[in-house]
Amino acid sequence: MAVSQVLRSEWTKLRSVRSTAWTLSLAFVVTLALGALISIVANASFGDLSAEEQLTFDPTFLSFAGMGIGQLAMIVFGVLVVSSEYSSGMIRTSLAAVPRRGTFLLSKVAVASALALVVGMVTSFGAFALGQTLLGEHRAALGDPGVLRAVFGGGLYMGLIAMFSMGIAAVLRSPLLSLGILMPFFFLVSNILGNVDATREIGQYLPDQAGNAVMQVVPQPGDSPPYGPWGGLAIMVVWVAAALVGGALVMRSRDA
Numbered sequence: 001m002a003v004s005q006v007l008r009s010e011w012t013k014l015r016s017v018r019s020t021a022w023t024l025s026l027a028f029v030v031t032l033a034l035g036a037l038i039s040i041v042a043n044a045s046f047g048d049l050s051a052e053e054q055l056t057f058d059p060t061f062l063s064f065a066g067m068g069i070g071q072l073a074m075i076v077f078g079v080l081v082v083s084s085e086y087s088s089g090m091i092r093t094s095l096a097a098v099p100r101r102g103t104f105l106l107s108k109v110a111v112a113s114a115l116a117l118v119v120g121m122v123t124s125f126g127a128f129a130l131g132q133t134l135l136g137e138h139r140a141a142l143g144d145p146g147v148l149r150a151v152f153g154g155g156l157y158m159g160l161i162a163m164f165s166m167g168i169a170a171v172l173r174s175p176l177l178s179l180g181i182l183m184p185f186f187f188l189v190s191n192i193l194g195n196v197d198a199t200r201e202i203g204q205y206l207p208d209q210a211g212n213a214v215m216q217v218v219p220q221p222g223d224s225p226p227y228g229p230w231g232g233l234a235i236m237v238v239w240v241a242a243a244l245v246g247g248a249l250v251m252r253s254r255d256a
Contacts, residue, residue, distance in 0.1 A: 006098050006107040014111055019080050024119045027073035027158065028126070034066025035127040039134040046138055058218035059140040060150045063131025067154065067215075068187075070123065071161045071208070074116060075182050078165025081112040082247070083175040101251045105170060109244060113163050120158030124151050146217040146229075153214030153233060160233075161186075164207055164240045170247025211236035 014020055042062055049057065082105075085091040098104040128151045132139035140147050169178040186208055194203030203209050204225045213225060213232030227235065 003103060003107065006103060007111055009097075010108045010111040014081065014115065017080075017084070019084070020077065020115075023073045023077040023080070024115070027070045027077070028119060028123045030073060031064075031066040031070030031123050032127050032130055034069055035063045035131045036066075036134055038065035039063055039131040043135045043138060052221070056218055056220055057138065058216060058220070059132060059135050059138055060128065060147050060217045061215055062135070063128045064124070064154055064215050065131075066127065067123075067158070071158060072183060072187065074120070074158055074162045075165045075186065076179065077116065078112070078162035079169040079175055079178045079182065081108065081162075082166050082169035083173060083178055086173045087175055102248055105248055105251055109163065109166050112166060113159060116162035117155065117159035120162075121152075121155030123158055124154030127154070140217070144217075149229060150215045150217050153229065156233065157211045157214065157236070160211060160236050160240050161208070164236075164243050167240065167243025167245075167247040171243070171250050173250075205235060207236045207239035210239075 039062060042057075042059075046054070046057070085094055095101065095104060098107075128142070128147075132141075142148055142151065165178070165182055168182060169175070172178045172181070190203065190206045190208050192203075193199040193206065194209045196203075210225075210227070210232040213227065214229040216229065225232065
């Protein structure tokens, strides 16, 4: 089967599954809703901040406050894209139609990643626009230094989270096992490692901690990682590449 046919097949499978629309819609709604709520609170309480806190106020990053929860929906999307065929047994049929496992996985990841990146960009620009509207006089403009990079980087971050989840799901094959590891890792473990003094140097190299750097415009006190915004995103890309390579190796070496 030609690569173009495999891509069309994967797109057909992706858009015919209800979980695709539900998870991506949830990522969009949750990110915008929580970002809007935090922006309203921040605008109302700005006068209560200290002089130092007002100087380091980052309206751009604040509008992405909901992304920490919204990314969990992207994780579910990435996991289900790959592992649902294993749980349903359809993987045998898919591999019978596309015996070249590398082509099969690459096509699946390429189609799902393109969709995740589009949704990520819409979510990031939407969260920024809504958040800045609600911040009133404290808002940032897209043309301000570093802001466009941060908003564009936010979209990339959402897409990369989904891609990383696809790689892990390809390694583990089980949706329950994949989600049972990824959800606590991003929601709890990473935050703990990144905020405890003894483990902060390790935590700042985790995929989400490093990727977050691209969305920050104003440096925060005590937060000086040994990489810049794009350097942090590059670290995240390395994590994603490692997960996808691992998934490809497992798919090649194990029976369906």
